[in-house]
Amino acid sequence: MEVREGGRRARTEAEGRTTLHSFSFGAHYDPTNTGFSSLVAHNDERLPPGTGYADHPHADLEVVSWVLTGSLRHASTVGSATLAGGDVQRLSAGSGVVHAETAAGAGTTRFVQAWVRPDESGLAPSYVREPVVLGGPGAGWTCVADGDGGGVVPIAARGTSLHVADLADGVRLELPDRPRLHAMVVAGPGDGAMVGERRLVDGDVARLLDEGGRTVTGVGRAQLVVWSFERA
Incomplete structure (x- = not known):
């Protein structure tokens, strides 16, 4: 990561x-x-x-x-x-x-x-x-854009998706199970998300290779904006 x-x-x-x-x-x-x-x-x-x-x-x-x-x-x-x-x-x-x-x-x-x-x-x-209507903290991922027909809007790139989720304090969520992930945190002051032992705050971006399924935990209120890719 x-x-x-x-x-x-x-x-x-x-x-x-x-x-x-x-x-x-x-x-x-x-x-x-x-x-x-x-x-x-x-x-x-x-x-x-x-x-x-x-x-x-x-x-x-x-x-x-x-x-x-x-x-x-x-x-x-x-x-x-x-x-x-x-x-x-x-x-x-x-x-x-x-x-x-x-x-x-x-x-x-x-x-x-x-x-x-x-x-x-x-x-x-x-x-x-x-x-787009997200399910709220703890509701899991909403596929906002997708190259394989599963999102709110389609994109002309197979194996590529944008997922968004809301987190609340202590809520745990598994990242999409794909080999390449680009995750951004949107949060207010003092809020964020824990990715492993790393705390991410507003505007921070993590790039993950072969880390699909890693658990993220909310710290206060936060939103995760995650692009995922099946291939390099």
């Missing part, structure tokens, strides 16, 4: 926005950290009201956004929506798409956005947005 603490992750601050990066991104180039399995970007975004990203292009990426708090307005050439906390969207960029994202609410909007390489290039672009 490799842990990257939220306070030490690469940070971009521009026009009021703050982004924490899990991987090499933009000006933060690191040839030893360009991705994990098919995951090539995993950004923890915080947007004050009215800030965001103007129209910009993507191609051959599955762009999955999980909204934690606030309201996010998404506009693209293949679909548009306003997302609230607990909503997920998937933009399949395929052969090429242009989109924009803006904080739409009165407070700061926080969302986690992942870029996943699809199995095939040049697919027809598409967009979907769905609300």
Whole structure:
């Protein structure tokens, strides 16, 4: 298990926005950290009201956004929506798409956005947005996005899934049983999760190899956002 603490992750601050990066991104180039399995970007975004990203292009990426708090307005050439906390969207960029994202609410909007390489290039672009209802602390995992048809939204990457779960103090949960896991903790001050003997707090990320099924224990209230992969 490799842990990257939220306070030490690469940070971009521009026009009021703050982004924490899990991987090499933009000006933060690191040839030893360009991705994990098919995951090539995993950004923890915080947007004050009215800030965001103007129209910009993507191609051959599955762009999955999980909204934690606030309201996010998404506009693209293949679909548009306003997302609230607990909503997920998937933009399949395929052969090429242009989109924009803006904080739409009165407070700061926080969302986690992942870029996943699809199995095939040049697919027809598409967009979907769905609300997600988690079962609450102790209810286990909700499959939010999945490449094999089992999630709230589909992605064009077989053997790849996004699972989310809420934890409460002392609640134990087994991580998805897959060989590669990328887990992020979302929590308030003083809260977090224990992964083995390592305590993870808000914004911390753990990458695990051959550790599927390891037990995680809640410390206060926390949410786990976990990408899992069947192959390298």
